[in-house]
Amino acid sequence: MRTLLSIEGLTVALPPGADRPHALEEVSLELKANEILCIVGESGSGKSMMAGAVLGLLPEGVRATAGKILLEGENLLTLSDADMRRIRGARIGIIFQEPMTALNPLRTIGDQIAEMFRIHTNLNRAEIARRVTTLLKDVHLPDPEGVQRAYPHELSGGQRQRAMIAMALALEPRVLIADEPTTALDVTTQAQILKLIRELQERKGTAVLFITHDFGVVAEIADRVAVMQRGRLVEVGSAEDVLDRPEHPYTKALIAAVPPLAPPPPQDVAAEPILRIEHVSKTYRKGGLIARSRRVTHAVQDVSLNLPRGGTLGIVGESGSGKSTLARCIVRLLDPDSGSICLGDTDLAALSRRAMREQTRHIQMVFQDPFASLNPRRRAGELVAQGPIIHGEPPARALAKAKEMFALVGLDPDATERYPHEFSGGQRQRIGLARALALEPQVLVADEPVSALDVSVQAQVLRLLADLRSRLGLSMVFITHDLRVAAQICDRIAVMQGGVVVEEGWTAEVFGAPRHSYTQALLASVPGRDWVPPVQADALLAVS
Structure with a gap:
């Protein structure tokens, strides 16, 4: 070649x-x-x-x-810069990681793709329109005419990425650079984009x-x-x-550090539930005075799940499946419309805001983006000490505890004096864990806690979570769309689609013999699902 x-x-x-x-x-x-x-x-x-x-x-x-x-x-x-502008798009195409930031939000998709032809060719308007439609068909976008008239925010993440690919291929460049083009996508959308890139590459050389x-x-x-x-x-x-x-x-x-897709055998977990979620529903209503402009989204529909004491319950599904909404209902960042969420004998869903504040010491949350959830103007130690201080601990004792928490999650206790921007992404996630653990909670709700991390840092955080669960007797609700991660950290799995739990059971059973067609589709879409890493650090990820 x-x-x-x-x-x-x-x-x-x-x-x-x-x-x-x-x-x-x-x-x-x-x-x-x-x-x-x-x-x-x-x-x-x-x-x-x-x-x-x-x-x-x-x-x-x-x-x-x-x-x-x-x-x-x-x-x-x-x-020169002028010569490079002629090469970009015409001879080298680029697909960016986040199409929402690469696309102009004020211009339609069709106009942005057409601009490639207006700048680099002498084609007339009719021929450009025809080529734009053909490109959108080539990347398998439904209703190409409708997509041309749409603005970026009106498309899903996968549709925006397909539009970016159409733009990158508009002038049939000899070289295509794809910079993390599937990182932010759900597993099924990711599989579609990978198949599309391979298909277009083979067809056009x-x-x-x-x-x-x-x-x-x-x-x-x-x-x-x-x-x-x-x-x-x-x-x-x-x-x-x-x-x-x-x-x-x-x-x-x-x-x-790559987690294998095959889950370990089921662990011995107490049958007694520490957290019971019963018939929980949450609906979002958007829109105004005109009835046809109102939009109703049933984010969570009649969900019932149990978290065993000392166990880890994984909740998996694509974006929009209701995972994060359910997590926020569990910790009362959102109020469920109906149902009960019982931590021991206490129904969290029935508590007033003031009464719930007292319960937060027993149930804490770790967020996906640690940088966004940490105040950049506060020192890391102050952020970890904040919870205990709110719950009545003297500041000196709370700051001493922050150092203890830093050591617990594998950070230098002296680093409590540093600010969030002075830490790496994996270290910031450890600070988020330290902050949640400072209140000695019974339940930890982790919402996509490793999805933004490199594979080796991800492995370290998963190992840390498994270790903390073993040492502290933590019970965890673990939200993720990464089935490899779920396979290694979760005892039980609940699969959500459209706000509904479509399948639930032991992880080894659900992954080994999925019953629901949606679960089967998710597992079939995992990239490299048939590849078994030859170098396995089983001890790194083993759940104690």
């Missing part, structure tokens, strides 16, 4: 004061026609910086200081540079794999060689 893109000895310097001198150091890589090359590594490994260098879109203060980037023999590093940190995605789509660590290329090879016979210690460590 002919080489379309060649990176030779590329070095990219970071500005003074960065955590290291270079974002990329002497990186050499080839991308051939009609292949998908996956670039994998943790945050900060240089994956996205490589894409930015190829596209001529490096951040301010960051520049290439050595090497070449050859697109069919032409060195992109020597081109496009070379795809696919950036990801998800080894399941790599197993599903890659022809070759390149592994990056702190700006250096540490391993390159065929997908089969890298995934099944990794050589570099870093690659082995990453693969060891």
Whole structure:
């Protein structure tokens, strides 16, 4: 196969004061026609910086200081901004991770795709309209005419990503760069997008540079794999060689952190429930005075579940299934419309706001985005001490307890003086755990607590949760859309679809022999579901 893109000895310097001198150091890589090359590594490994260098879109203060980037023999590093604008879109397409931030919210989808033709071709309006419709059909969007008239916020996440792919492929570029294009998507939508990229790549002969940190995605789509660590290329090879016979210690460590889809055997968990959710419903009503403009969403419908004392109940499903709404009802961030939520003998749903405040010491929540849930103006120790102080502990004792909690979750107790922005994403998630555990709760509700983390950090947090459950006797409600994670951390699984629990049971039974068609579809959509990581750190994720 002919080489379309060649990176030779590329070095990219970071500005003074960065955590290291270079974002990329002497990186050499080839991308051939009609292949998908996956670039994998943790945050900060240089994956996205490589894409930015190829596209001529490096951040301010960051520049290439050595090497070449050859697109069919032409060195992109020597081109002007005007020349690069002609190449972007026409010869190199880009699919971004978050289409909502990449699409203009004030312009229709059709107009934004048509702009590619208006800028780069001399086609008339009628021919552009025809091509836009054809592109939207190619990416399997329903009602292409309606989608053209829609604004980004009127489409689902998967539909927006398909529109981005249509835009990237508009001018049939020889090279397509996909930067984490499925990270924020549900498992079924993710499977559809991966299938679509593979299908379009095979049909048009496009070379795809696919950036990801998800080894399941790599197993599903890659022809070759390149592994990056702190700006250096540490391993390159065929997908089969890298995934099944990794050589570099870093690659082995990453693969060891991938949770297997097969759950461990059921654990001995007390039959006595500590939390009983009975016939809980929650409906959202939006709209105004005109009846036809009102929208009613039955987010949670007649849900009944039990959390055994000392156990972990996983709640899985796609976005919009009602998982997070149920979690917020459990801790009374939302008031359910009906039903009861009993913690021991206390019905939390029936309590006043003041009475519920006292119960919060017994049931705490850990959120998906620790940075958004931590006050950036308060020191980490103050944030952890805040709960005990509210519940009557003297400030000095609460701050001392914050240090104890830091040690418990594997952080340096002296780090309590630092601010949230001075920690990594995994460390901030540990601070969120420390804050929740400071009140010594009986139940921990974790809402997607590892979905934003790299695979190795994710493994550390899961190991920590399993350890804390064992040592403290915690009971957990664990909300996730990642079935690999659910398989390893949860004793029981409840599958939600459209606000309804469609299947519930022991994790090993539900995953081993799913009864409901929706559960079957979720499991069938897990990327790389047939790949079994050869390097397994079972002790890392084993539930005590």
